[in-house]
Amino acid sequence: MFETLSDKLSGVFDRLRARGALSEADVTEALREVRLALLDADVALPVVRDFIAKVRERAIGAEVLASVTPGQQVVKIVNDVMIDALGGEGAVPINLNAAAPVPILMVGLQGSGKTTTSGKIARRLKDRLKRKVLLASLDTQRPAAQLQLAQLADQAGVPSLPIVPGQTPVQIAHRAMETGRREGFDVVILDTAGRLSIDQELMDEVKAVRAATNPTETLLVVDAMTGQDAVNTAKAFNDALQITGIVMTRMDGDARGGAALSMRAITGAPIKLVGVGEKQDALEDFHPERVAGRILGMGDIVGLVERASETIDQAEAEKLAAKMMKGKFDLEDYASQLRQITKMGSLNNILDMLPGMGKLKGQLAGKDLDTAVFKRQAAIISSMTIKERRQPDIIKANRKKRIAAGSGTTVQDVNKLLKQFDDMTEMMKKMNKLGQKGLMRHGLGALMPKGAGGGGSPFGGRRPF
Numbered sequence: 001m002f003e004t005l006s007d008k009l010s011g012v013f014d015r016l017r018a019r020g021a022l023s024e025a026d027v028t029e030a031l032r033e034v035r036l037a038l039l040d041a042d043v044a045l046p047v048v049r050d051f052i053a054k055v056r057e058r059a060i061g062a063e064v065l066a067s068v069t070p071g072q073q074v075v076k077i078v079n080d081v082m083i084d085a086l087g088g089e090g091a092v093p094i095n096l097n098a099a100a101p102v103p104i105l106m107v108g109l110q111g112s113g114k115t116t117t118s119g120k121i122a123r124r125l126k127d128r129l130k131r132k133v134l135l136a137s138l139d140t141q142r143p144a145a146q147l148q149l150a151q152l153a154d155q156a157g158v159p160s161l162p163i164v165p166g167q168t169p170v171q172i173a174h175r176a177m178e179t180g181r182r183e184g185f186d187v188v189i190l191d192t193a194g195r196l197s198i199d200q201e202l203m204d205e206v207k208a209v210r211a212a213t214n215p216t217e218t219l220l221v222v223d224a225m226t227g228q229d230a231v232n233t234a235k236a237f238n239d240a241l242q243i244t245g246i247v248m249t250r251m252d253g254d255a256r257g258g259a260a261l262s263m264r265a266i267t268g269a270p271i272k273l274v275g276v277g278e279k280q281d282a283l284e285d286f287h288p289e290r291v292a293g294r295i296l297g298m299g300d301i302v303g304l305v306e307r308a309s310e311t312i313d314q315a316e317a318e319k320l321a322a323k324m325m326k327g328k329f330d331l332e333d334y335a336s337q338l339r340q341i342t343k344m345g346s347l348n349n350i351l352d353m354l355p356g357m358g359k360l361k362g363q364l365a366g367k368d369l370d371t372a373v374f375k376r377q378a379a380i381i382s383s384m385t386i387k388e389r390r391q392p393d394i395i396k397a398n399r400k401k402r403i404a405a406g407s408g409t410t411v412q413d414v415n416k417l418l419k420q421f422d423d424m425t426e427m428m429k430k431m432n433k434l435g436q437k438g439l440m441r442h443g444l445g446a447l448m449p450k451g452a453g454g455g456g457s458p459f460g461g462r463r464p465f
């Protein structure tokens, strides 16, 4: 997703990077390009104006840090302002803060993905938060709608409200809440009918249901593929209903990023979740900083490079990046990366940025993050033979025991490392795919400080990302 915007912005930044100190005229020219790119990506005009004004305010007269180029500094500012526009850092969780059963109301236009998302949320609440969830379809418009939800409920392994023909949405809502209370459910998800367009009847129906159930969340489900229309829809729903959160579906498609950027600004409601496919596990938290990174077309690598450029050995970085590109990154390279990381400090941030490390951070959440983990991992790798490092696949039970003994760790530790390495490799494959369009042309090299490598590119002109 977001390819159009990312391509354009990358082009703009490339030009900026080529210059020395930034003048006000430079900033103005660059921002004109940013403005066009944003408009082209379906970002709403008032949002664009606001965005540009904020970047300008921060860019002109901003102190350019000694270790970065003026271009990098602007990239960083655009990135920061974008994160703000997307709703600040971190994902906003679904609000379950009420007496059980907690009602969650799903609203949106026809085919936006309400029913699918209801199933996905039910499954997530059940699996991750161990909540007892009841799914109820209030869709009396489409004959098969209630059956569709019942089937999704089966798939999610949660019960659905028995279908009683002839009831109105409000009657079904009452029955759902009664059942929820009587049978001790934690959460009741109310899936409503969609309409082709926003009409009074739809809003009245949703309002009546809401008055009857007093939900903690009124989640608007919008199709990201509809671009600017999604934003107009969100505005209309919000004006009528004061939604509490947004779910953007079909973010797996090639939707433009602009809608995401406009949503928060226009509705004031956070994008809470993102649908990335038809299957039930294809639901993700909305992470503004990740989306901003993707819009900018450089992934979370931007920040990493900013910091890393000061500490990472350029030659080693070049070798690693080239290997990543070729899919030949092995455990030996990983060990070398671990050594670099331990030099960098501020591990919390760095973990966020490294491909595939998110999970590791999750495992460590709340614990004091120090470099001990990495040192242990480095120890494990150093207990492997060269062959094992190059072909981790051959590491089976016996070898694991030997490696654990040799490094003073356990087989579980070895397993964790191997799993994490797998995740990382997987992530790199994904990044490489993304790279063909976005990263490839503007790679890491362009972000490195001037003079850090041959011609500003530590990758000798062949930009591996």
Ligand SMILES: Nc1nc2c(ncn2[C@@H]2O[C@H](COP(=O)(O)OP(=O)(O)OP(=O)(O)O)[C@@H](O)[C@H]2O)c(=O)[nH]1
Pocket: 108, 109, 110, 111, 112, 113, 114, 115, 116, 117, 139, 142, 145, 192, 193, 194, 195, 221, 248, 249, 250, 251, 252, 253, 274, 275, 276, 277, 278, 282
């Ligand atoms: N690719 C993709 N498809 C999705 C996503 N979410 C939903 N869909 C598909 O979109 C179609 C419509 O989804 P529904 O959940 O039935 O939409 P709805 O809003 O309940 O539709 P109505 O009840 O008719 O208003 C289905 O084919 C879903 O599989 C998503 O995140 N990505």
Ligand SMILES: [Mg+2]
Pocket: 114, 115, 116, 139, 145, 191, 192, 193, 194
């Ligand atoms: Mg539906």
